[in-house]
Amino acid sequence: MNILTIPLRNTRKKWVKTLLLLVVFSLGVTSIVSLNYVSSVVGESLEKKLTAFGANILVMPKSEKLTVSYGGFSMGDMLLGVTDLSESEVMNKVTSIELKDRIAVVAPKLVAMAQVDGATVGVVGVRWEKEKTLKGYWALNGEYPTTPDGVVVGSKAAARLNLKQGDSLELGGAPVTVSGILFPTGSDDDSVIFAGMDFAQATFGTPDRVNFVEVAALCAGCPIEDIVHQLQEALPDTEIQALQSIVKQRMYSVNFVKQLILTVSIIILFIACCMVGVTMLSSVNERIKEIGLMRSLGFSRKGIFGIFCFEAMIIGIGAGAIGYLGGFALSLEVLKILDMAEDTTLSFNGGDMALTCLFIVGVSVLSAFFPAWKASSIEPSEALISL
């Protein structure tokens, strides 16, 4: 028996009120916890899906443009210092930066021109595995090449050159076979022929040389500027370009959901706090004579303050624990309904639960501060005569 006996007994005696408060508060915590869990899982998979829309960072050789003119007569631009990139070097450097976990795929490109039946067409050397990941939206009539001399032809190029799956042709003097035709993508991909990197390097350039490298980074949670900065440091002789609009759009969709959920969570929490505050305030008014009596027995203001804060703490612990468990269970259910239960990393976490409880207790006690303060500032004689 000590001062805590008083709030404990009161909570038990007024169990209906306590239970109602607990139910409402717990429901609030449940919705907050499940909203956050579900959103983090959905956000993660959304991020993964968003990478399917291509690269957001370009790694290019540094180049300087010099406009040449003589006597006011422009003779056009001259590109100085254009060098190719070393594929192996870029791949190594890119995959060893600090934020490497945020990089989803690195796809090197070698661009060349070739003559097919007297027509000029662009040939792009790619690493098939990387390209497939980068361009998840690609769809083929046919299949990806399995041999080094297989090529994939863009839809416009196929129409122009009258090519179809299984056709043979020569590129830069070497024979190749069309293994698939791309469905229209609405991008530059439609007008070119994609060849395997090794074939392209052997036919059009030198081994290990590429023209530029496309990088897809997951950027909902991290600033793209940091990745660009780190890439620039790793590859000082190249030009790193972030395709800001794509990045921003991706971050926007993910962040929008997160922000929406944060706002809803705060509103729910605020309502729960108001509930606790109002209940405590009415409890203080109802027990004003008790408070006066305890003060007449020598209870300090701090003691009275503590009694009410402790009651809020009991509610907070209960609501935090029940709410967390409820929220966790609800998240699993919701993810099951969303058919995302498999690709989740959601597992029960005691630390999270303790943290949630601690936070909810803090919020609950904070909501009881004003009522508790009011209770502690009542003068004993006034409290005893009040109605």
Next chain:
Amino acid sequence: MLEAKNILKTFHSEGVVTHALTGVDLTVNPGEFVSIVGRSGSGKTTFLNVLSTLLAPDSGEILYGGEDVTSFSAARLNQLRQKDFSVVFQFHYLLPYLSARENVLLPYMRGLAPVSKDAKLRADACLERVGLAGKGSKIPGHLSGGEQQRVAIARALVKESTVLFADEPTGNLDRETGESVMELLADLKNDGLSIVMVTHDDEYAARADRVIRMADGAVV
């Protein structure tokens, strides 16, 4: 031992000014039983509250053990209320969710330290003294009005204080129960407790060592 000097108290509420105490003096000697009588509204309760430190006067001194309690810090006032001064009200003010015994022990539940064994023994003795042995586990709602008031007296006794202030302790009780409460007070006085009691009952008042009569906020 307890001395009130020239106590003034004025209430201002909703534009009405009430001069509740207009210069009251009183000395209570150790072991003395003083009763205060007077018409309703004469300032008896106000005076008792000032004496027991539950209400701060506008001016005047209350000397206890040679010190002016009106200038005490909050901490020292709490100490005084914890130990030396006990108050019994017309209404019992028992906490409904604690048993009779726990209510008696309430003065010892001030802090985080658990109630001592010694205090528990004393609480049982006090309950026995007010004639409630064996009823300690009942909650106030299951006790009669007289029993409730006696629990409240036991709560005042358990502290073994030096002064007991009682504001119409028999006000809510029938004659017979009131009588038993008065006998208890007489008993306590014989044990050396100083008692200041406000009452409307002239017969009960007459049992005190001294009767003070108040009118319009002053002793007459």
